[in-house]
């Protein structure tokens with residue numbers, strides 16, 4: 001027998017890593033009450049257990065959703081990343097299982113940009129080191145190597161949503177902004193795009209990283225790149241820990257080649273606040289080491305909670321996939337008065353004709369059809385009269401190439 005539309009009370013939602021209460025509120029307002037919350041990331045075995053009967057899961061940057069975890073998540077319909085980065089999710093594994101993944105591409109960008117500006121000012125003034133010394137009882141009143149940010153060159157690597165905002169704020173404070181990006185970008189204000197990473201590194205007083213974690217960004221700042229930066233310059237990384245070779249950075253600080261660093265993300269981060277933070281950078285006074293809090297402000301978290309929960313609700317209620325990171329995007333109207341069939345399939349030739357043939361052979365009256373595809377999957381949504389939905393769903397589920405199908409009442 002084909003599966004039926006799930007009652008909301010039976011839809012189980014698992015929220016991890018202290019997702020903001022605004023998410024729970026948004027879900028409750030939409031009728032989703034069955035929400036289990038955890039304040040931290042779960043250990044692998046606990047995660048597999050907890051996710052095994054969840055229909056939706058909400059995570060932040062710490063929870064790794066690997067192929068093995070998806071294997072355990074038999075009922076999972078969608079993942080909400082309550083953050084920007086989705087590198088912690090095996091997107092291929094999710095797509096192969098017909099699991100849609102959503103994120104919040106904008107809500108915490110301002111928070112990251114503000115942290116970077118604050119660190120740039122304080123590091124150029126030598127405040128990190130002077131503050132650490134004062135805590136030990138040392139009084140380091142001196143203007144040596146203490147600079148204003150006005151007129152200094154800020155080099156932004158990755159001129160996306162965060163990089164652009166950072167550039168605008170920095171320019172309003174009198175900095176000269178330049179950036180390096182793998183694609184050509186429209187510079188805002190007086191910012192300049194430089195043609196190579198080497199040039200950006202060699203010509204910046206402060207370098208700030210705002211790239212995603214990809215194969216191309218892994219260790220993009222290692223010993224050779226650090227050597228290209230001017231003596232006394234500053235490195236800030238609030239992107240992903242894998243982007244900077246942390247041992248090479250420690251060496252550049254030890255040698256006095258860099259004047260300081262602001263590091264918010266690390267190759268290995270503690271799973272919870274109860275675990276010890278270990279890093280070769282702990283010995284350096286002239287660094288800000290922050291516990292991956294670039295996006296952790298009350299404003300950002302409250303907005304992210306609402307934004308991602310709304311995306312999950314829309315997908316669950318009517319199949320809309322707008323701004324999914326792995327699914328074809330379809331913005332769907334309401335489907336009052338009819339049943340809505342959702343069919344996710346491998347994007348191979350012949351499937352749409354098989355679907356249409358099934359409908360005509362079974363005299364199913366279709367009132368609306370929406371189709372969108374990406375390289376991997378096709379997503380077709382078909383509104384039919386209620387009387388046809390059982391038989392149509394069963395037939396759809398049996399079409400070769402089907403990944404999954406469900407019905408919404």
Ligand SMILES: NC(=O)C1=CN([C@@H]2O[C@H](COP(=O)(O)OP(=O)(O)OC[C@H]3O[C@@H](n4cnc5c(N)ncnc54)[C@H](O)[C@@H]3O)[C@@H](O)[C@H]2O)C=CC1
Pocket residue numbers: 084085086105108109112157158159160161162163180181182183210211212213214216217220238239240264265292293294295296
């Ligand atoms: N520390 C924290 O709490 C937070 C960290 N992040 C991290 O910041 C990253 C950037 O965020 P957004 O600006 O919103 O992303 P975005 O996608 O808007 O911008 C990323 C930019 O990097 C560029 N890029 C990609 N690969 C590159 C390469 N190899 N070299 C140079 N440029 C490259 C892209 O073309 C794009 O312009 C996220 O992927 C996330 O990992 C985001 C939010 C909070």
Ligand SMILES: O=C(O)CCC(=O)C(=O)O
Pocket residue numbers: 060061062082083084085086108292295296
């Ligand atoms: O706040 C978080 O947990 C992660 C923030 C982040 O790194 C992101 O949005 O990509």
